[in-house]
Amino acid sequence: MSPPHVIVIGAGIIGLAHAVSAREAGYQVILLERDGRALGASVRNFGTLWPIGCAFGVEREQALLGVQRWKELAAKADFWIRPQGSLSLAYREEAWDVLTQFARQGGGFELLDSAETQQRFPAANGKGLRGALHSAAETVVHPPSAILALTEYARRIGVEFHFGTPVVKVHEDAVETSDGRRFRFHRLVIAAGEEMRLLFPEALAAAEVQRCRLQMMRTVPQPPGFDLGAIFVSDLTLCHYPAFRDCPATPALRARLEAELPRHRDWGVHVIAAQHEDGSLTLGDSHEYGADFVPDSFPEVEELILSALRDFVCVPELSIAARWQGVYLKSMKGQTQVVLHPQPSVTMVTAMGGLGMTLSWGLAQKTISSWQ
Ligand SMILES: Cc1cc2nc3c(=O)[nH]c(=O)nc-3n(C[C@H](O)[C@H](O)[C@H](O)COP(=O)(O)OP(=O)(O)OC[C@H]3O[C@@H](n4cnc5c(N)ncnc54)[C@H](O)[C@@H]3O)c2cc1C
The missing domain is CATH 3.50.50.60 (FAD/NAD(P)-binding domain)
Incomplete structure (x- = not known):
């Protein structure tokens, strides 16, 4: 049969x-x-494989298994993959509270003070930096x-x-x-x-799923020798992923960010910077929810992403080589x-x-x- x-x-x-x-x-x-x-x-x-964004327990296990599978398949199918880890930088006191509470759950995370962060990751913006959480599991592929x-x-x-x-x-x-x-x-x-x-x-x-549209961009390749050394995120991202939802300090961080950065809130902007094999950085993103979207890409969104980026990373070359949009479906029930x-x-x-x-x-x- x-x-x-x-x-x-x-x-x-x-x-x-x-x-x-x-x-x-x-x-x-x-x-x-x-x-x-x-x-x-x-x-x-x-192209970020992102266990750090997943809730502790079954979902995090699923994500870690996923990273393992990606690595095996990169070897079999011969594509570029870089297990470079992630660096979550905290500038506001509330963001530092979220990171310290998050690290207490276990998972092998490393908390770095401001000086250690800048020493190990020279691209980190030291101005107002409270500290950072380094996690080794996160990995990048070129989609x-x-x-x-x-x-x-x-x-x-x-x-x-x-x-x-x-x-x-x-x-x-x-x-x-x-x-x-x-x-x-x-x-x-x-x-x-x-x-x-x-x-x-x-x-x-x-x-109960809804559509979400996101704006993205990619820089030109950075000068030779510039290496982020990790996928970089900061305060805004800590309010975005399920992993941080249950940290007691998250509501206070969210309230502060919404008060300080209302346009970022309106466009659902949080910022990830991921460096790829050719040295370029993929940057994003915004989140618009609804059934239908106008076709435009908005320069304001791009500027919101870049302004938030400059607060946590010093990038030598921010010329944009490509812009695009993506859409995915997202559960309204979390x-x-x-x-x-x-x-x-x-x-x-x-x-x-x-x-x-x-x-x-x-x-x-x-x-x-x-x-x-
Ligand atoms: C901007 C952006 C950033 C993201 N960043 C990350 C990230 O860093 N890490 C991460 O883990 N996830 C990330 N995601 C989420 C991730 O990309 C999506 O969850 C995932 O790609 C969804 O995969 P999919 O196969 O369901 O959808 P798709 O990649 O959209 O594939 C669906 C396919 O189905 C085909 N299709 C549709 N209808 C039919 C039909 N009737 N007959 C035949 N074919 C059909 C389409 O042509 C399409 O090729 C991001 C998503 C976006 C948009």
């Missing part, structure tokens, strides 16, 4: 993680992608080349790809594509990113992943928000174990 057929819709990281993991588990896998290549959130993000290499790897291990093949309808045991073909499945994984709403819109609406079963044998994986690169492999493993 031939092995069960798995169909995956979408060649972003969630689709690829499911396709590769299912193939490794012995399934016959066909992946159907609407475009000529993955062009969604998975090639528009920072466009990593996704391409993973696609080639998946093909090599036997995943069958059909690009330029939009799925327009899901039947009980087959999907129908826009050219009228039907692909039968035993298991279907829908990883259609923000276009998820086109398939099973009622299930998605009931799950979940970092939403898994739906609108039909038996159908798994919709969505709403991974800003942690999809980090959590994808662990989630794929869970989906596939649930089939056995």
